Amino acid sequence: MAQQSEQLDGIFQALADPTRRAVLGRLGRGPASISDLAKPFDMALPSFMKHIHFLEGSGLIQTRKEGRVRTCAIDKQRFAAIETWLSEQRALWEGRTDRLEQFVLKTQDKETQK
């Protein structure tokens, strides 16, 4: 449970950056090398590498070096953790009145007063 939470920390943090999401988008179409992945981004390679390391640390991708080329690929299993969390969250909503809070928030026309 606790370790699951830390895992989610890393996963969501990894997803919170547009560069990293774009990398995942590219890897969704198949494995690629670091330099191939880096090409679309106007960023120094070491900066880009930090994103790769972050993604690998979160478990969302795996990498493997062969010769001088490091190949990256998505680890689909890790995405299941996101789905699980979302399901748990949604499970809470269901079987609940569900009219109340929309009412609570909408009646006073968005007047989020100080």
Added chain:
Amino acid sequence: MAQQSEQLDGIFQALADPTRRAVLGRLGRGPASISDLAKPFDMALPSFMKHIHFLEGSGLIQTRKEGRVRTCAIDKQRFAAIETWLSEQRALWEGRTDRLEQFVLKTQDKETQK
């Protein structure tokens, strides 16, 4: 598109913190005041407030002040953005060989050499 990306930045960043995920878990069971929400956490109120503001900024919750009490509630719609992104990501995987990358990564027993 671009603004969607920034929206996702905020949403995922908001989810990347255990306190904030716990707050969402609590709010999943229904609206609550700031001080009720803060009770379980061993944290000064202003610190806790930052999390609430972050959540509100991301759109995952909405708040409304009545008298001296501010009530918070989940905005379920925002969660759809996460599902959408996940679906898009999964759409990329599907209709693809799908054996290749697992092979690429698993053959060399995890020897992620330097």
Added chain:
DNA sequence: ATGATACTTAGCCTTATGGCTCAGCAATCA
């Protein structure tokens, strides 16, 4: 054997994050 390629390491810089305290301020309660 040289040179180019593909990372990798180290370190610097700026901004953001997540915690704190101390001091308000407005709404209720006694």
Added chain:
DNA sequence: TGATTGCTGAGCCATAAGGCTAAGTATCAT
């Protein structure tokens, strides 16, 4: 009216994030 409750604002602090450059190492090609 005075005290308590429930936030709110300002500002400090330490660490992490995300960018950079410069220099290094290991392959691979010639």
